Amino acid sequence: MRRAERGGISRRKLETVERTFRKRLDGLVKSVEWVPEYDVGLEELRIELWDGILADESRFDVAWWTRHGYKYHYVEGGESGATDDGSDRLQFRFGWEKRPGVPDKHFHPPDDLDAHRESCVRHEDPKRVTLAVLKCWHTAATAGDPAKLNALADPP
Amino acid sequence: MPTDDDVDAPPSVEDVEPFDADELSGDVPDDLDDAVTAEWTESTTAFERIHAVLKDTTEPRTTGDLADAAATTKPTVRKHVRPLVDAGMVEEDASATATRYVWSSTQRRVDRVADLAADHSPSELDAKLRRTKRRLASLEQTYGVDSPSELVAQLDPDDDAGWEDLSVWRTLEVDLKRLRAAQSMTEYLARSEPGESPRDASRHA
Numbered sequence: 169m170r171r172a173e174r175g176g177i178s179r180r181k182l183e184t185v186e187r188t189f190r191k192r193l194d195g196l197v198k199s200v201e202w203v204p205e206y207d208v209g210l211e212e213l214r215i216e217l218w219d220g221i222l223a224d225e226s227r228f229d230v231a232w233w234t235r236h237g238y239k240y241h242y243v244e245g246g247e248s249g250a251t252d253d254g255s256d257r258l259q260f261r262f263g264w265e266k267r268p269g270v271p272d273k274h275f276h277p278p279d280d281l282d283a284h285r286e287s288c289v290r291h292e293d294p295k296r297v298t299l300a301v302l303k304c305w306h307t308a309a310t311a312g313d314p315a316k317l318n319a320l321a322d323p324p
Numbered sequence: 325m326p327t328d329d330d331v332d333a334p335p336s337v338e339d340v341e342p343f344d345a346d347e348l349s350g351d352v353p354d355d356l357d358d359a360v361t362a363e364w365t366e367s368t369t370a371f372e373r374i375h376a377v378l379k380d381t382t383e384p385r386t387t388g389d390l391a392d393a394a395a396t397t398k399p400t401v402r403k404h405v406r407p408l409v410d411a412g413m414v415e416e417d418a419s420a421t422a423t424r425y426v427w428s429s430t431q432r433r434v435d436r437v438a439d440l441a442a443d444h445s446p447s448e449l450d451a452k453l454r455r456t457k458r459r460l461a462s463l464e465q466t467y468g469v470d471s472p473s474e475l476v477a478q479l480d481p482d483d484d485a486g487w488e489d490l491s492v493w494r495t496l497e498v499d500l501k502r503l504r505a506a507q508s509m510t511e512y513l514a515r516s517e518p519g520e521s522p523r524d525a526s527r528h529a
Contacts, residue, residue, distance in 0.1 A: 171481040176494035192342035195335040208455045209496045218334040234382055268481050288356045299360045302342055307352050309337040318352035
């Protein structure tokens, strides 16, 4: 089986993501940046938050593509005082891609970023996927406990 | 550690309550997908959801598909899609057994080009075009092929960086067309500015 092409980036879907973050998290959104730029070769939407699960700051790097697929990569800590490779920061990622050998909708848990676990999020529209990701993050952040993410379809 | 500066302290996660639905109070539910759908239907009308789902379509979808995606019924989809088809915002394809609908790509593309032309000066557009061409040239050079379609044929399924670049290439191809169209539009608008050209002057004389 070949890996399926996902097309170019979808600005429309990313705008839905931005709107949903701002509306649901209100003042917690510290900044929003289109990387590297909105009109030329856009790769991701970077949303910085004023709070985190363990750290005081965090960010989501989000991408949605036109044909299928998304990524929500979460990493904690501000730009300053961070290690170069980010290895000691809390990170996780929700992803959807069609490639051989991994579940289409998967979750890379904080304790094993390279693993593709079956994700509890199965929707394919940016609104509901964003709500689901926010629910997982908000629950973990309120408890200060990454285990509360509960993002695996069949938690071990 | 409370200080006198607390009024200026950054907001914390305790300050927000993002969800309305009971299904999303407390811990992450085991049926998160259903809970999120409940939240969505509680905070929107069926028309808003149908509109949002249609706007994201790039390929024609059946009424049943759209009803599932918008968490509503087929009759409700039929009722709301009709005015959008009549207004030319949605295209109807009745050739197959089931009628299918897709957001008008013409409308979408024209809107984006118009936004670009309205928000940027000719020199800004020119700079963006040059950056687009530079990045395209760099991809062509890196992979030794002239197009993303040629690239996809030679990519290994596990070459994550290659697949990332493929998506960027697809994005840049569309960006190049949009920027060129926006440039033409600004030139056209500048020429037809009242009083700017001799023809306009004669008309007002």
